[in-house]
Amino acid sequence: xxxxxxxxxxxxxxxxxLLLGFGQFQSVQAAKHEPTLKIGMEANYPPYNWTxxxxxxxAAPIDGSKQFANGYDVQIAKIIGRHLHRRVxxxxxxWDGLLPALTSGKIDLIxxxxxxxxxxxxVINFSQPYRKSTFVIIVNKASKFATAKGLNxxxxxxxxxxxxxxxxxxxxxxxxxxxxxAMTDFSxxxxxxxxxTIDGYVAEDIEYESYHRVNKNIVAINxxxxxxxxxxxxxxxxxxxxxxxxxxxxxxxxxxxxxxSAAKRVALMNAAVRQQPRAGDSQTTQEKxxxxxxKIMRQYGGMILSGVGMTLLLALVGTIVGFxxxxxxGIVRTIPTPxxxxxxxxxxxxxxxxxxxxxxxxGTPMMVQAAVIYYGIAQLWHINLNRTVAALLIVSINTxxxxxxxxxxxxxxxxxxxxxxASALGMSHSQKMWHIILPQAIRNCLPSIxxxxxxxxxxxxxxxxxSVSELFFVGTTVASQTFEFFPTYFIISVIYLILTFSITRxxxxxxxxxxxPKNYDLMGNQLQVGLMESEIQHDDNN
Amino acid sequence: xxxxxxxxxxxxxxKQFGQHQVLEDISFDIQxxxxxxxxxxxxxxxxxxxxxxxxxxxxxxxxxxxxxxxxLDPGYQLNRYRAKVGMVFQQFNLFINKNVLENCMIGPELxxxxxxxxxxxTALGNLKLVGMSPYIDAxxxxxxxxxxxxxxxxxxxxxxxxxxxxxxxxxxxxxxxxNEVLTVMKKxxxxxxxxxxxxxxxxxxxxxxxxxxxxxxxxxxxxGTPAVMLEHPKLEATQKFLRHFNA
Ligand SMILES: Nc1ncnc2c1ncn2[C@@H]1O[C@H](COP(=O)(O)OP(=O)(O)OP(=O)(O)O)[C@@H](O)[C@H]1O
Ligand SMILES: [Mg+2]
Numbered sequence: 209x210x211x212x213x214x215x216x217x218x219x220x221x222x223x224x225x226l227l228l229g230f231g232q233f234q235s236v237q238a239a240k241h242e243p244t245l246k247i248g249m250e251a252n253y254p255p256y257n258w259t260x261x262x263x264x265x266x267a268a269p270i271d272g273s274k275q276f277a278n279g280y281d282v283q284i285a286k287i288i289g290r291h292l293h294r295r296v297x298x299x300x301x302x303w304d305g306l307l308p309a310l311t312s313g314k315i316d317l318i319x320x321x322x323x324x325x326x327x328x329x330x331v332i333n334f335s336q337p338y339r340k341s342t343f344v345i346i347v348n349k350a351s352k353f354a355t356a357k358g359l360n361x362x363x364x365x366x367x368x369x370x371x372x373x374x375x376x377x378x379x380x381x382x383x384x385x386x387x388x389x390a391m392t393d394f395s396x397x398x399x400x401x402x403x404x405t406i407d408g409y410v411a412e413d414i415e416y417e418s419y420h421r422v423n424k425n426i427v428a429i430n431x432x433x434x435x436x437x438x439x440x441x442x443x444x445x446x447x448x449x450x451x452x453x454x455x456x457x458x459x460x461x462x463x464x465x466x467x468x469s470a471a472k473r474v475a476l477m478n479a480a481v482r483q484q485p486r487a488g489d490s491q492t493t494q495e496k497x498x499x500x501x502x503k504i505m506r507q508y509g510g511m512i513l514s515g516v517g518m519t520l521l522l523a524l525v526g527t528i529v530g531f532x533x534x535x536x537x538g539i540v541r542t543i544p545t546p547x548x549x550x551x552x553x554x555x556x557x558x559x560x561x562x563x564x565x566x567x568x569x570x571g572t573p574m575m576v577q578a579a580v581i582y583y584g585i586a587q588l589w590h591i592n593l594n595r596t597v598a599a600l601l602i603v604s605i606n607t608x609x610x611x612x613x614x615x616x617x618x619x620x621x622x623x624x625x626x627x628x629x630a631s632a633l634g635m636s637h638s639q640k641m642w643h644i645i646l647p648q649a650i651r652n653c654l655p656s657i658x659x660x661x662x663x664x665x666x667x668x669x670x671x672x673x674x675s676v677s678e679l680f681f682v683g684t685t686v687a688s689q690t691f692e693f694f695p696t697y698f699i700i701s702v703i704y705l706i707l708t709f710s711i712t713r714x715x716x717x718x719x720x721x722x723x724x725p726k727n728y729d730l731m732g733n734q735l736q737v738g739l740m741e742s743e744i745q746h747d748d749n750n
Numbered sequence: 751x752x753x754x755x756x757x758x759x760x761x762x763x764x765k766q767f768g769q770h771q772v773l774e775d776i777s778f779d780i781q782x783x784x785x786x787x788x789x790x791x792x793x794x795x796x797x798x799x800x801x802x803x804x805x806x807x808x809x810x811x812x813x814x815x816x817x818x819x820x821x822l823d824p825g826y827q828l829n830r831y832r833a834k835v836g837m838v839f840q841q842f843n844l845f846i847n848k849n850v851l852e853n854c855m856i857g858p859e860l861x862x863x864x865x866x867x868x869x870x871x872t873a874l875g876n877l878k879l880v881g882m883s884p885y886i887d888a889x890x891x892x893x894x895x896x897x898x899x900x901x902x903x904x905x906x907x908x909x910x911x912x913x914x915x916x917x918x919x920x921x922x923x924x925x926x927x928x929n930e931v932l933t934v935m936k937k938x939x940x941x942x943x944x945x946x947x948x949x950x951x952x953x954x955x956x957x958x959x960x961x962x963x964x965x966x967x968x969x970x971x972x973x974g975t976p977a978v979m980l981e982h983p984k985l986e987a988t989q990k991f992l993r994h995f996n997a
Contacts, residue, residue, distance in 0.1 A: 625843035633857035634833030
């Protein structure tokens with residue numbers, strides 16, 4: 209039975225890697241031997257940067273995937289790369305992860321439509337601007353705010369902007385406006401505006417240009433030209449971020465930027481606005497709407513499947529390794545007090561450390577753990593962990609902390625008589641554990657372990673913070689490329705449901721197998737049994 | 751009889767649980783091949799005495815000498831000792847994750863390092879002795895109490911112990927199953943195995959015992975041959991205890 213279980217797990221792992229083969233793992237291996245120039249960007253902020261599935265229009269490859277990034281930022285990056293004789297590779301990174309990625313050395317430059325605010329200048333250096341911006345508020349044409357002229361015309365308007373950006377602070381200058389929670393990306397803001405949960409959002413003129421190409425029902429209200437509107441010079445420009453100590457690179461970047469003329473910049477931006485991904489022309493007609501799911505699956509099916517593979521891999525390996533960790537921790541935490549003093553002190557220290565581990569990882573969100581571990585390790589020890597490895601590590605350690613408690617509970621819940629009977633036979637502590645207690649404890653814990661597996665399937669979505677291409681991350685990318693939020697996320701949620709549902713079934717089956725057959729066969733026939741019993745009675749009468 | 755060295759000798763054994771002195775002074779000797787029965791009122795310390803002998807509890811003072819060596823001395827090979835002293839529990843305590851045969855094989859295999867074939871042969875022999883051969887594939891929870899206790903006895907004797915302890919082996923059983931277990935125990939008694947039995951089955955005690963000890967209030971209040979102890983006990987307390995049972 210054990211071997212069948214192992215076979216079952218191996219099959220699942222094979223399935224994972226097969227699914228991953230659909231796009232993920234094949235990292236971009238250059239034929240050229242030029243050193244790389246790693247550029248950090250969201251690849252989700254058109255027209256500055258976006259993700260596409262082909263290499264057209266001079267796109268640059270995204271590290272660790274089969275996808276490509278393009279946009280104004282990418283074109284600027286390529287100019288810099290050409291001058292430095294380095295091959296541009298895009299490190300797709302969430303907005304909040306950009307600064308830590310740069311300071312920890314995971315990327316060489318941030319070219320992500322970022323403004324050199326004074327806060328950011330404290331942490332990193334910025335180049336000369338490569339673009340100057342105009343600020344606008346984007347509202348629906350039908351909205352009563354569409355005709356706003358001054359800073360006082362936004363009373364009661366529900367406004368938002370991207371999290372951690374200057375845009376969000378600008379809302380404060382609009383008297384009486386209600387500042388809604390900041391959002392993580394522009395796709396989400398577009399969707400909110402369309403669905404009416406907000407009245408408008410602050411962005412740059414260029415965001416209006418791009419959005420207007422796909423949605424004619426919006427207007428932009430120019431903030432920069434309003435009377436009394438204040439914005440620091442450094443905020444209205446976009447610059448390239450360089451690590452503080454890396455002054456040579458900063459000087460080189462500035463020198464190269466100086467060679468790019470204003471006309472060339474405008475041309476590049478216009479090209480980017482033209483080439484950026486846009487929603488299909490299927491937006492309005494009912495009939496085409498019905499085929500959306502099919503269309504998304506046909507176009508992005510491989511990507512989504514590889515996301516499924518990554519999610520399964522993370523959850524499966526995380527649960528198995530976490531189980532082993534939990535088992536070891538659970539065992540150590542239930543070792544009885546030894547007799548010699550030295551061993552007793554050592555055990556107490558180890559137990560204390562383990563409870564610290566359990567408390568920390570159960571007491572903090574996995575998302576935070578991921579950010580701390582991924583960026584922390586790079587910053588402190590200059591070890592550049594592969595994203596997938598980091599994700600596997602985090603899920604395993606996190607699951608281990610949960611399962612340690614579960615298994616400890618299972619061990620303590622095993623009846624005292626089982627320990628005593630084993631002791632009476634002269635078994636050592638480890639023999640008692642492996643042969644008697646743990647098999648019982650694990651069987652009793654199996655429902656909790658199943659539960660942890662399912663939680664892992666869902667919760668690995670928070671690992672998008674370190675840009676692991678699991679199912680949710682892929683969903684976000686697809687949604688921002690197609691602008692079809694509902695259908696994409698609907699497909700994603702159905703896939704999650706199928707995954708969790710089938711895993712529950714599989715584990716129920718395993719549980720039933722482990723319980724063994726309900727009935728036993730008597731060795732020999734009933735007559736013989738009767739004989740045995742009467743034999744005993746007979747002796748009794750003697 | 752008194753000239754031979756006792757296989758087990760308890761000397762002024764004491765056990766304290768926190769502030770509660772449960773065993774005050776337990777002393778007795780048992781010779782090779784002897785069967786000793788312990789009787790006494792509830793809470794008197796009978797189970798605690800057995801559990802101390804098997805080191806499930808650590809005595810707070812006194813000596814437990816096995817073949818003349820004090821097992822409480824530091825450096826004594828405890829696991830080796832435990833393997834030679836078996837125990838049958840009131841609640842059977844069969845390993846619920848193992849079937850009947852595995853229950854009887856695991857001790858010899860793991861502790862005595864016997865080969866699986868050898869362990870299996872011994873186990874099958876002992877299961878036959880207790881009349882449980884037909885049930886070797888059954889899991890403990892698929893058996894009646896009496897059947898479980900017989901398997902527990904087979905498990906204990908599969909270790910080929912020098913001393914076997916019984917703590918009220920029939921108290922948890924329905925009356926109709928008591929006899930099947932007592933019968934097995936009588937068979938064992940006939941093999942010359944040294945046994946210490948805590949029981950309330952006085953007729954059985956009278957039949958098999960070489961000596962009976964009356965433990966009450968944490969001391970061996972009185973001890974002697976079954977004839978003396980059951981017919982003409984000296985102490986008032988013993989008489990009262992027996993009256994209660996004979997009534
Ligand atoms: N682990 C323990 N902690 C504290 N007190 C205990 C413990 N085990 C036993 N005792 C106490 O020790 C006393 C003797 O208990 P013991 O089980 O030895 O009695 P007994 O003679 O076997 O009684 P019975 O016939 O009811 O089984 C009781 O008062 C009991 O409450
Ligand atoms: Mg008792």
